[in-house]
Amino acid sequence: xxxxxxxxxxxxxxxxxxxxxxxxxxxxxxxxxxxxxxxxxxxxxxxxxxxxxxxxxxxxxxxxxxxxxxxxxxxxxxxxxxxxxxxxxxxxxxxxxxxxxx
Amino acid sequence: xxxxxxxxxxxxxxxxxxxxxxxxxxxxxxxxxxxxxxxxxxxxxxxxxxxxxxxxxxxxxxxxxxxxxxxxxxxxxxxxxxxxxxxxxxxxxxxxxxxxxxxxxxxxxxxxxxxxxxxxxxxxxxxxxxxxxxxxxxxxxxxxxxxxxxxxxxxxxxxxxxxxxxxxxxxxxxxxxxxxxxxxxxxxxxxxxxxxxxxxxxxxxxxxxxxxxxxxxxxxxxxxxxxxxxxxxxxxxxxxxxxxxxxxxxxxxxxxxxxxxxxxxxxxxxxxxxxxxxxxxxxxxxxxxxxxxxxxxxxxxxxxxxxxxxxxxxxxxxxxxxxxxxxxxxxxxxxxxxxxxxxxxxxxxxxxxxxxxxxxxxxxxxxxxxxxxxxxxxxxxxxxxxxxxxxxxxxxxxxxxxxxxxxxxxxxxxxxxxxxxxxxxxxxxxxxxxxxxxxxxxxxxxxxxxxxxxxxxxxxxxxxxxxxxxxxxxxxxxxxxxxxxxxxxxxxxxxxxxxxxxxxxxxxxxxxxxxxxxxxxxxxxxxxxxxxxxxxxxxxxxxxxxxxxxxxxxxxxxxxxxxxxxxxxxxxxxxxxxxxxxxxxxxxxxxxxxxxxxxxxxxxxxxxxxxxxxxxxxxxxxxxxxxxxxxxxxxxxxxxxxxxxxxxxxxxxxxxxxxxxxxxxxxxxxxxxxxxxxxxxxxxxxxxxxxxxxxxxxxxxxxxxxxxxxxxxxxxxxxxxxxxxxxxxxxxxxxxxxxxxxxxxxxxxxxxxxxx
Numbered sequence: 001x002x003x004x005x006x007x008x009x010x011x012x013x014x015x016x017x018x019x020x021x022x023x024x025x026x027x028x029x030x031x032x033x034x035x036x037x038x039x040x041x042x043x044x045x046x047x048x049x050x051x052x053x054x055x056x057x058x059x060x061x062x063x064x065x066x067x068x069x070x071x072x073x074x075x076x077x078x079x080x081x082x083x084x085x086x087x088x089x090x091x092x093x094x095x096x097x098x099x100x101x102x
Numbered sequence: 103x104x105x106x107x108x109x110x111x112x113x114x115x116x117x118x119x120x121x122x123x124x125x126x127x128x129x130x131x132x133x134x135x136x137x138x139x140x141x142x143x144x145x146x147x148x149x150x151x152x153x154x155x156x157x158x159x160x161x162x163x164x165x166x167x168x169x170x171x172x173x174x175x176x177x178x179x180x181x182x183x184x185x186x187x188x189x190x191x192x193x194x195x196x197x198x199x200x201x202x203x204x205x206x207x208x209x210x211x212x213x214x215x216x217x218x219x220x221x222x223x224x225x226x227x228x229x230x231x232x233x234x235x236x237x238x239x240x241x242x243x244x245x246x247x248x249x250x251x252x253x254x255x256x257x258x259x260x261x262x263x264x265x266x267x268x269x270x271x272x273x274x275x276x277x278x279x280x281x282x283x284x285x286x287x288x289x290x291x292x293x294x295x296x297x298x299x300x301x302x303x304x305x306x307x308x309x310x311x312x313x314x315x316x317x318x319x320x321x322x323x324x325x326x327x328x329x330x331x332x333x334x335x336x337x338x339x340x341x342x343x344x345x346x347x348x349x350x351x352x353x354x355x356x357x358x359x360x361x362x363x364x365x366x367x368x369x370x371x372x373x374x375x376x377x378x379x380x381x382x383x384x385x386x387x388x389x390x391x392x393x394x395x396x397x398x399x400x401x402x403x404x405x406x407x408x409x410x411x412x413x414x415x416x417x418x419x420x421x422x423x424x425x426x427x428x429x430x431x432x433x434x435x436x437x438x439x440x441x442x443x444x445x446x447x448x449x450x451x452x453x454x455x456x457x458x459x460x461x462x463x464x465x466x467x468x469x470x471x472x473x474x475x476x477x478x479x480x481x482x483x484x485x486x487x488x489x490x491x492x493x494x495x496x497x498x499x500x501x502x503x504x505x506x507x508x509x510x511x512x513x514x515x516x517x518x519x520x521x522x523x524x525x526x527x528x529x530x531x532x533x534x535x536x537x538x539x540x541x542x543x544x545x546x547x548x549x550x551x552x553x554x555x556x557x558x559x560x561x562x563x564x565x566x567x568x569x570x571x572x573x574x575x576x577x578x579x580x581x582x583x584x585x586x587x588x589x590x591x592x593x594x595x596x597x598x599x600x601x602x603x604x605x606x607x608x609x610x611x612x613x614x615x616x617x618x619x620x621x622x623x624x625x626x627x628x629x630x631x632x633x634x635x636x637x638x639x640x641x642x643x644x645x646x647x648x649x650x651x652x653x654x655x656x657x658x659x660x661x662x663x664x665x666x667x668x669x670x671x672x673x674x675x676x677x678x679x680x681x682x683x684x685x686x687x688x689x690x691x692x693x694x695x696x697x698x699x700x701x702x703x704x705x706x707x708x709x710x711x712x713x714x715x716x717x718x719x720x721x722x723x724x725x726x727x728x729x730x731x732x733x734x735x736x737x738x739x740x741x742x743x744x745x746x747x748x749x750x751x752x753x754x755x756x757x758x759x760x761x762x763x764x765x766x767x768x769x770x771x772x773x774x775x776x777x778x779x780x781x782x783x784x785x786x787x788x789x790x791x792x793x794x795x796x797x798x799x800x801x802x803x804x805x806x807x808x809x810x811x812x813x814x815x816x817x818x819x820x821x822x823x824x825x826x827x828x829x830x831x832x833x834x835x836x837x838x839x840x841x842x843x844x845x846x847x848x849x850x851x852x853x854x855x856x857x858x
Contacts, residue, residue, distance in 0.1 A: 001756060002689040003711050005658060005704075006696075009580050010633040011644075011681035014666075014673045041639045047604055048611060049637045055672065 015040055016055050018063050033084050034068035043067040058082050059090040123176050136176055139169035147186045149193040149231045170237065183241055187248050190231065197227055198256050205257075208264050214271055217264040218302060224253055225305045250310040265315055269322045272299040273358060303361040312362055319362050320380070323355065324387050331391045339403050339410035344419050347388050355384065386423060393420035397430045401437035407458045414465045421466065427537060430466075431475045434459075438476070443483045449493045456480050457550050471538045481557045491567045494554050498564075498597075499571065499590040551597060565602050568594065570642045572606055576613055577634065577681060584613050608640040623665045631658045633682075635666075635675065649679040649701065650726045653708045679705075688745060691758045695745055703736045707745065714756040721754075795837050798824060802838075803856070806847070811855035814838065 016039045018030060031038050032055075042053035043065035056066040062084045064072075072078050073089060082089045124132035146166045173179055204220035207213075228249055233241055275298075306312050312319070330350070335343045356377065364376040396403065396417040403410040403417075421427055441447075442455055456477070463473040484490045555561055575587055591606050616635045623629065651659060663675045684704045688695040699707075705725050709716060722733050737754055740746040746754045801824050802817060812820075817838075818831045829837075838854060841847050848857045 001711050001758060003654070003708050004687040004689065005630045005654065006685040006687050008631040008655075008658065008684040009682045010631055010659070010684075010701075011577055011678045012633045012635050012675045013638040013678060014635050014670075014675055015638070017667075017672055017674050038639055040637060048608060049640065050615070050673075051670075 014050070016063075018055070032065045032068055033062065034064050034072060037065070039063065039065070045071075057092040059092045060085055060087050123178075125172075125175055136172055136178075139172035140178070140182070142166060142169040143173055143182055144185060147182070147189075147233055149186075149190050149196075151193070151196050152227060152230055166234075170234075179237070179241070183244060186233070187244070190248060190252065194252055194256070197224070197253065200227075201253075201256050201258075205260060205264075209260055212267075214264055214268040217261070217268045221268075221302070221305050221309065221311070225308055228308060246310070250314075253309060254314065262315070262318065265311065266318055266322055268302075269319050270326070272302070272361075273322065273326045275299060275358075299361065303365070306362075307365055312365075320383070323359070323384060327351075327355070327384065327387055328391050331388065331395060335392060335395055337399070339399075339406055339413035342412045342416055344389070344392060344416040347392065348385070351384065351388060356381070359384075389420040389423040390426070393417060393424050393426045393430075396420070397426060397433050400430065400434050401441060404455065404458045404462045407462050410462075411465070414462055418466045427467070427472060431472055434476050435479060438480060443480065449484070449487050449489050450497075452480070452484060452487075453490070453493055453497070453554070456484070457554070460550055460553055469535050469538075471535045474538070477553075484557050490557070491563055492571070495564055495567045495571055498551065498568070498594060499587075561598060561602065565598060565605070566642075568603075569605055569609070572609055573642050573644075576609060579613075580683070584610070605640050608637055612636045612640070619666065619669065622669055623662065626665055626668070627661070629658060629662055629665075631662050633662065633675070633677075644678055644681065648726050649705065650724075651677075651679055651701070651705055651708075652724055653711065655684075655704060655708055690745075690760075693760055695743060697743060699739065700736065702732065703739050706733075706736055707740060710746070710754075710756045714758070716754055718752040718754070795829070795833075798827060798829075799841070802841075806854065806856045811853045813853050817854065
C-alpha cells in the first residue's frame with residue numbers, strides 16, 4: 001500500500017528560539033525579565049505578538065522583548081546595562097544557523 | 103263626668119266635621135251628596151278581577167269626576183286613597199293566583215316566555231287598577247308604589263333567574279334573526295317585528311323592575327360581553343381587537359342599552375348623557391375582559407411574537423384603562439416557571455423566549471417595569487445553566503445552524519450599554535414608575551444584546567467563550583476563507599469594545615499570517631502540508647497530546663519546520679498533532695481509497711504501509727501514548743472503509759485486496775466495536791464526579807464513626823484535609839442526600855450521623 005498525502009491542514013504553534021531545548025517541557029513559562037509577559041506574548045505597549053513585537057538577544061545570553069529593553073536602555077538609570085546582570089548591554093547577532101547550535 | 107268644656111269641644115269638632123262634609127249646603131243635602139259621591143268614587147276605584155268574565159261596569163265619567171270633585175272639596179281624598187289601598191290589599195290574592203300559575207309554568211319548563219307573559223299580565227293588572235290621572239300625581243305615585251310593593255312581595259325567588267334569562271334573550275335579538283318565543287306574545291307581536299323587546303322594556307319600567315333588578319340587568323350585559331369577547335378574540339392575536347370590540351359595542355350594545363338605561367330620553371343628546379355612566383362601565387368591562395383573556399394567553403402570545411403584535415397593542419391599551427399589571431406579571435411568571443424554566447427546555451429556546459419577552463413587554467410597558475419583574479427569575483435561572491453563555495455567544499456570531507437568531511438583523515449595532523448613574527440635571531428626568539421595585543432602574547440597557555450580556559456581572563465571560571468559539575471555527579476552516587469570522591469580530595468589536603476583543607484580533611491575524619507564510623513556504627518548496635500557525639498565548643488552551651507522527655508524515659512536518667525556520671530565523675514550530683485534518687489517498691493493489699481523516703487515523707494507516715498486520719498495542723506504542731479507546735475508534739474508521747480488517751486479540755490486518763461483502767462475523771465485529779466504545783464515552787461529568795465521590799465516602803464514614811454526628815460544614819472542612827478533595831459544599835450536600843436515600847446515613851436538624 002502506498003499512502004499519498006493530498007492535502008494536510010495542520011495546526012502548529014510558533015515559539016521564539018531562545019536557546020532552551022524545545023523538547024524539554026512545553027517551552028512556556030519563559031517570560032521577559034522586564035515585563036514578565038511570556039516571550040510569545042507581547043510587551044505591554046504592543047497589541048500583536050510575533051514579528052510586531054520581536055525579542056532581542058544580548059551577548060550576555062539574556063533575552064527580552066525588544067520594546068521593553070529599548071525602553072529600559074532609554075532611561076538614564078539603566079547606564080546601558082543589561083537589567084539582569086548589570087553588564088553593558090551588547091545586542092547579539094542572530095544567525096539563521098544559530099538556532100541549530102546551542 | 104264630662105265637663106262642660108269637654109262637651110263644648112266635642113260639639114265644636116262635630117260641627118266642623120259636619121260643615122266640612124256638608125260644604126255649607128242647606129240642611130243635610132251636602133252630607134247626602136257627599137255620601138253618594140263616596141259610593142261612586144269607591145266603586146270606581148274598586149280593584150276588579152280581570153279574570154272576572156262579567157263585563158266591566160261602565161261608569162259615567164262625568165259623574166265620577168263630579169264625585170271626586172265633591173270628595174276633594176270635603177278634603178276626604180286621603181281617606182279615599184287609604185280605603186283604595188286597603189281594598190287593593192284585599193284583592194291581592196287575585197294577582198297572586200295568576201303569578202303562581204305563570205311561575206309554576208316557568209319552573210317546569212324554564213322557558214322565559216312565561217316570564218314575559220307574567221310581566222305583561224301584571225302590566226294589565228296595573229293599568230286596570232290605576233286611578234284616573236286627574237286625581238293628581240300624589241295619588242298615582244302612592245298607587246304605583248303600593249302596587250310595586252305588592253307585586254314584589256308576591257314574586258317568588260325563582261322569578262329573578264327567569265327575569266335574567268328573559269333579559270339575556272333580549273340581547274340575542276342583536277345578533278340573530280330568529281325571534282325568541284316570547285316575541286309572539288300578542289301584546290308584543292304588533293310592534294316593530296325587529297324589536298319586539300321595546301314594549302317589554304316599557305312594561306319592566308312600569309312595574310318598577312328596572313330599578314329593582316338593575317344590577318341583574320347589567321350583569322346580563324357583562325356576561326354577554328364576556329361571551330362575545332371569548333368567542334371572537336380568544337386565540338386571535340393577529341389583528342387589533344379592541345377597536346373592533348368598541349365598534350361592536352357602539353353598533354350592537356348601545357342600541358340595546360337605550361332601552362334599560364335611557365328610557366326617558368327625548369333626543370340623542372339626552373340619551374348620550376344618560377348612557378355615559380353605564381357606557382363607561384361597560385367599556386371598562388370590555389377592557390377588563392380582554393386584558394384578562396390576553397393575560398391568560400400571554401405566554402403563547404409571546405411565543406407567537408411578532409405575529410401577535412396586535413394583541414400586545416390591545417393589551418397595552420387595556421392596561422392603561424384597567425389596572426391588571428400585577429396579574430399580568432404574576433401570570434407570566436407562573437407560566438414561565440411552568441413552561442420555560444425547567445430542565446426539559448433547551449437553553450436556546452429559553453433565550454429565544456426571553457428575548458421575545460423583552461420585545462413584547464417593551465411594547466406593553468415601555469418603561470420596562472413589567473419586564474424587570476418578569477425577567478428576574480429567568481435571568482436567575484439562566485445564570486445557573488452551564489451553556490447559557492455559549493448559546494448567547496453562538497447567536498452573537500450568527501450561528502448558521504439554526505434559523506432563529508436572537509439578534510434582530512435590523513437592530514442597529516451599538517456598544518453595550520452600561521448602567522448609568524441617574525442624571526438629576528436632566529431636564530427630561532422623570533421619576534420611576536410608581537409600581538417599580540426598589541432595584542428598578544429607568545435607564546437600563548435597552549437593546550437585546552446588552553440585556554442578555556447583563557445577565558452576568560461581567561462581560562469577560564462572554565469574551566472568553568467567544569474566544570473558544572472563534573478558535574473552534576478558525577481551526578476547522580480548511581479553505582482559508584475566514585471572512586465571515588472577521589466580519590463577526592468587527593461587529594462584536596462595536597459591542598464589546600476594541601480592547602476586549604484584542605485577543606480575537608490576534609487570532610485572526612494568525613490566520614492571515616499563516617496564509618502568507620504558507621504561500622512563501624510553498625514557493626520555496628511545494629509541500630502538501632498547509633499549517634495554521636497560532637500564537638499559543640492568545641488562543642484558548644488546546645488539548646495537548648504527545649502523538650508522534652510516523653513515516654512520511656513526520657518527514658513532511660520536519661521539512662515544513664525547516665522551511666519555516668529559514669523564513670523566520672528566530673522562530674520555531676511546535677506541532678499540535680491532534681488537531682487538523684488530512685486528506686489521504688491510499689493506493690492498494692486493486693483500488694485507491696480517498697479519505698478525509700484525523701491525524702491519528704492518518705498516523706495509523708501510515709504505519710500499515712510498513713507492514714500489514716498490527717496489534718493495537720504495537721500501534722499505540724509507535725505513536726506514543728494514545729489511549730486504547732481513541733485508538734480503537736480511529737482503527738474502526740478504517741475498518742468501516744474496508745481498508746482494515748479487525749481480527750481477534752485486537753489484531754488489525756490491511757486488506758490489500760478488497761473483501762467482497764463483509765462476512766457476518768466481520769460485520770458483527772464492526773458493529774461490536776463501537777458498541778464497546780460507546781459505554782465509557784457516554785459517562786457524564788456528573789457520573790464521573792459521583793464515582794470519585796465514592797472514594798471520599800470512606801473518609802466520611804470514618805469520621806462519622808469516630809465523632810458520632812457532624813454538621814455538613816464540619817464534614818466539608820474535614821474533607822478538605824483529604825488529598826485532592828475539591829468539591830463544593832453543595833456537591834457534598836447532594837452526595838450526602840444520595841447517601842441518605844440509600845439508607846446509609848440519617849439527618850436531623852442539619853446534623854448527619856450513620857444509620858445503624
